[in-house]
Amino acid sequence: MHDLKAIRDNPEAFDRALARRGMEPASAGILALDQERRAAQTALNDMQARRNDVSRRIGEIRKAGGSAEAEASEVAALKARMAEVEEQARRVGEDLDARLMSLPNTLDDTVPDGPDETANVEVRRWGTPRTFDFPVLDHVDLGGRLGGMDFEAAARLSGARFVVLRGQVARLERALAQFMLDLHTTEHGYTETWTPALVREPALLGTGQLPKFAEDLFKLEQGYYLIPTAEVTLTNLVAGQIVGASTLPLRMTGLTQCFRAEAGAAGRDTRGMIRQHQFEKVEMVSIVAPEESEAELERMTACAEAVLQRLELPYRVMALCSGDIGFGARRTYDLEVWLPAQNTYREISSCSNTGDFQARRMNARFKVEGEKGTRFVHTLNGSGLAVGRCLVAVLENGQNADGSVTVPAVLRPYMGGLERIGG
Structure with missing residues (x-):
């Protein structure tokens, strides 16, 4: 607003x-x-x-x-x-x-101009893509050989853009989510927060998914929608509230199932787990005073980067241009992880500062003790990370010639000490 x-x-x-x-x-x-x-x-x-x-x-x-x-x-x-x-x-x-x-957020002056993603600006890179001395498999073939990724079974249950995970691959996905939550809560100062997966229309209006993106949402009976991201629920926890300035910043993280119709992505990424109707994501949300939001964006992006660094996955940070940035964002960094099978970087996280855009829609304010009146908070959100896409990256980057996959060291405590899957 x-x-x-x-x-x-x-x-x-x-x-x-x-x-x-x-x-x-x-x-x-x-x-x-x-x-x-x-x-x-x-x-x-x-x-x-x-x-x-x-x-x-x-x-x-x-x-x-x-x-x-x-x-x-x-x-x-x-x-x-x-x-x-x-x-x-x-x-x-x-x-x-x-x-x-119906109108998108005003862009920050630092956002580069451009028509689409080709004009996004690379800010930095971390890590060096691995050189393989054997034919590289994509995650679909790897998951199939490991007996842990079944798209045919999922199609029989639910249709296209779903997957069934089994055995150590399913455990690896769970390990990734647990690792992300532990990192964000113990080292990054976020409070773990569990929220519903069903919301009513005002929550989606508040964060900007409605009215513009109605076709990308799954609407149920009795006025409920399935959440496309925990950004909706975590941010709306301050909707209609006046919080004390002394309580800011509020930093929350949560693991949820996310549901997207992908109406605007017909024919894109139809193979594998890159773009699905149902997926897991660890979300980060910050509620801050206006003068702190730019610094908070840098901090949040660094928290998302830390996940990839601990997993030893090469990535790059992109500043999104005016033609590629999201509806509600005034400034956004995308993190793109290296996928060997595609020989390119693919988005795995977006960290955005929305300024007071969502706060005005939600009427979320703060008050400084001793001062008259209230001010709108600034809200930020970021993936920390998309768990399914992270699973894809771990499988492809960790694959070995014998068909096994090396488990990143930070995940081994969550995998019962297992160092390899398969092989």
Whole structure:
């Protein structure tokens, strides 16, 4: 959600911000609705004041024993007209809110301009991709040989874009999730938080998945949606709340199942676990004071990087350009892990600063003790990491010529000391 006062004060700047995302100017339409709503509210206030005056006059007339038929008729007419104007103001207000809710966040000045992912800027790399002296297998073939990855069984149960994991491969996925949670909670200062996988519409409106991305969500009966990410639930824990400034920053992490229809990804990554309808992800969310959000983005990104470093997986950090950045983000870093079978880096985490964009939609604020009024918090979210994609990276980067996979040292305590799977 955008600050309406800021649009009134500088509509040209608002339109320039939209233009960076390839969008047409919108300030004129927004301000026209704003003016109509404000005019209706002014009219309501004037009619309310007139009705109060006439009502007092009626009381005076009747107290004096006179007839107040004309005045009573005016009050009735005012009441009817007020109902009409009130309904008009409500409709205009809903139109205005819908217009504002449909527009993406304003980008930070440091975000590079560009039409799509080809204009993203590499910030740094870590690790050196391994050189193999045998034919490299992708995770689908590896998982099949290990007897731990069954896409056919999943298709019989649920259709395409699902997988059944078994044995040591299933245990490896569990180990990855446990390792990530332990790292974030014991070393990175995040509080482990378990949340529902079902939410109602206001939660998705608050974090920006609705209304724009409705087709990517799984909607159930009774008004529930399956969450596409724990960003929704963790961030909405402060929705409608006023938190004390002394409690900030709030840092939360959680492991959840995530569900995405992938409506916009038809035909992409149909093989394997890269893009599925159901997957696990460890999410990080921070709620901070505005002046701390940029530093928090760097911190959060480093926390996600630490997972890959401990797993000894080569990766690179990309600053997303204006044409590739998400709807709710003002600034984003993507972490891309090296996948030998694809001979390229693939996204495994996005860490974003949304500024006060989500907070305005959720009405999430903080108050400094001794100060008047409240301010909107800033919210940040990041994958720490996508567990399934991390499993893919561990299998492909750790594969050996005999078909076995070396378990990263940090995962061995979670695997009962096992150093290799298969072979």
